[in-house]
Amino acid sequence: AGFYYIPGTDTCIKLGGYLRAEVALGSNAVYGPANGAPAGAHNRTSNYYTMRARQDLNIDTRTATEYGVVRTFFDATFSWTTGGYVGTGSATGATGYTGTTAGTAVINPTDGGTSGGSLGVYYAFIQFAGFTMGKAVSQFD
Numbered sequence: 013a014g015f016y017y018i019p020g021t022d023t024c025i026k027l028g029g030y031l032r033a034e035v036a037l038g039s040n041a042v043y044g045p046a047n048g049a050p051a052g053a054h055n056r057t058s059n060y061y062t063m064r065a066r067q068d069l070n071i072d073t074r075t076a077t078e079y080g081v082v083r084t085f086f087d088a089t090f091s092w093t094t095g096g097y098v099g100t101g102s103a104t105g106a107t108g109y110t111g112t113t114a115g116t117a118v119i120n121p122t123d124g125g126t127s128g129g130s131l132g133v134y135y136a137f138i139q140f141a142g143f144t145m146g147k148a149v150s151q152f153d
Contacts, residue, residue, distance in 0.1 A: 015074065022076040029069040036062045064093045070135075083139040085148075092129040
């Protein structure tokens with residue numbers, strides 16, 4: 013139940029997931045109101061909005077073979093958050109954009125430390141003949 017039979021094959025597939033989006037207007041960060049520096053100035057050194065999104069995708073396939081059913085399963089989540097502008101402390105008013113760069117840590121704690129994107133794989137496995145291979149729930153949990 014819930015699977016789609018792929019015509020011409022012995023395979024059924026089920027796709028699932030969700031998308032969650034959030035926008036904070038008049039804010040320099042999701043958790044910070046725009047009432048202090050630099051966000052309260054509402055100029056080029058602050059964002060007018062902050063966006064976050066999280067998507068979850070799961071794919072479940074079942075294929076009938078002579079030796080039994082082959083099952084593949086994949087479940088992953090993708091998250092993304094915009095960064096925020098902060099002053100660098102120079103007298104010229106130079107600013108810096110916070111967020112993540114490849115190979116660096118998150119440098120903007122004002123939005124919950126989530127600036128940039130991330131990928132999380134919950135499950136990715138193949139089941140066949142009583143064996144499970146890949147990332148799955150442990151038998152010892």
